[in-house]
Amino acid sequence: MHSKQDKKLKLLWFQGVTCNGNTHSFLNLPNIEQLLENFEILYHPILPSIYSLEEILKLEENCDLFLFEGTYDPLMQHNGVELSKIVDYYTKHATHVISVGTCASFGGMFKATAPERNSGLIFNEEESFGPLLEQKQKVINLSGCPVHPEWLSYTLSMIVSDKEVEVDELHRPIELYSNLAHHGCTRNEYFEWKVDVDNFGEKEGCLFYKQGCRAPMTHASCNKILWNEVSSKTRVGTPCFGCTEPDFPRTDMFSTKTNMSIPQDTPLGVPKRSYLTLTGIAKTFHIKRLEGKLIDYKTTR
Ligand code: SF4
Known part of the structure; x- marks a missing residue:
């Protein structure tokens, strides 16, 4: 993999208000060393970098690629330098900006620390808002709490190969976010026949009706590009809680909101009335x- 100019792209990864979750997720990428050979890492809070935080805060270098992790709080300071100044300086020179994770994309978890001013780089949930509105065409949002390491790897590889990353209206790569997390779930047959699971961790049953699974309404490829190359939340019996969507986090994430025992939200694109008719027949x-338990069933009749 080589960039168009056949020289390493200068990458700078900076943080706003964050738990470091996206950094740790990225460190789980199996081929991370090979991928990073394509970059000069000017600064990353954990990975070996050319410059220290103090040197980066002098605002004298330029980067090609600016990755931002965490919620953007303009008044947050790093060693006395306001985050707004740092983001403003480095994004002006960068050709590409990647919001890594849902906090950087839409405000996410840490928006609540100062809801009147905190946001993602170009969105506050779905509303256009944030410091990079005037340069939004260079921003790619990789939502997820945390981001899937393979999604970040795909995006970086596309940029290195000088290929265009097509994005949806929320600036997420279409290749990664046009699926729903429901696609590829091993429980789809239970979903079709409305067989519910009663407890987390069970192999049988669908998590939509009782456990709050948001996968039929969530744009993500978690059941197509598996985590650690082997699994996903729903495969181990935990509901998807829709962490790639702009309204994340929601309250009561492990229960299905209902009106008169009918799910409040139905699968994306399916009219509620049709959904209820189908459910009635399937039941x-x-x-x-x-x-029963899969392990107890001896034949497939
Ligand atoms: S557990 Fe979630 S992702 Fe799996 S079939 Fe049920 S609703 Fe779909």
Whole structure:
């Protein structure tokens, strides 16, 4: 993999208000060393870097690629230098800006620390807001709490290869976010026949009806590009809680909100009335194979 100019791109990774979750997620990328060979890392809070934080805060270097992790709080300071000045300086020179994670994309978890001024780089949830509105065409949002390391790897590789990353209306790469997290879930058959799971961690049953699974409404490829190359939340029996969407985090994330026992939100693009008709019909079937424990079932009749 080589950049168009066949020289390493200068990468700078900076943080706002964050738990470091995206950094730690990225460190789980299996081929991270190979990927990073394409970059000169000017600064990263954990990875070996050319410059120290103090040197980067002098605002004298330029980078090609600016990655931002965490919620943007303009008044936050790093060693006495306001975050707004740092972001303003480095993004002016960068060709590409990546918001790494939901906090940097939409405000996310740490928006609540100062809701009147905190946001992502170009969005406050779905509303256009933030420091980079005038240069929003160079911003790619990689939402996720944390971001999937392979999604970041894909995006960096596209940039290094000088290929265009097509984005949706929320600036997320279409290649990664056009699927729903529901696609590829191993529980889809239970979803179709409305067989619920009662407890976390069970192998059988769908988590939509009782456990708050948001996968049918969430743009993400977690069940297509697996985590650690082997698994996903729903595969281990934990509901998707929609962490790639602008309204994350929500309250009561492990329960399904209902009105008169009907789910308040139905799968994306399916009219509520049609969904309820289908559900009613599916529930009249009793498929023995799907009602017991998989391990106890001896035949497939
Ligand atoms: S557990 Fe979630 S992702 Fe899996 S089938 Fe049910 S609703 Fe879809």
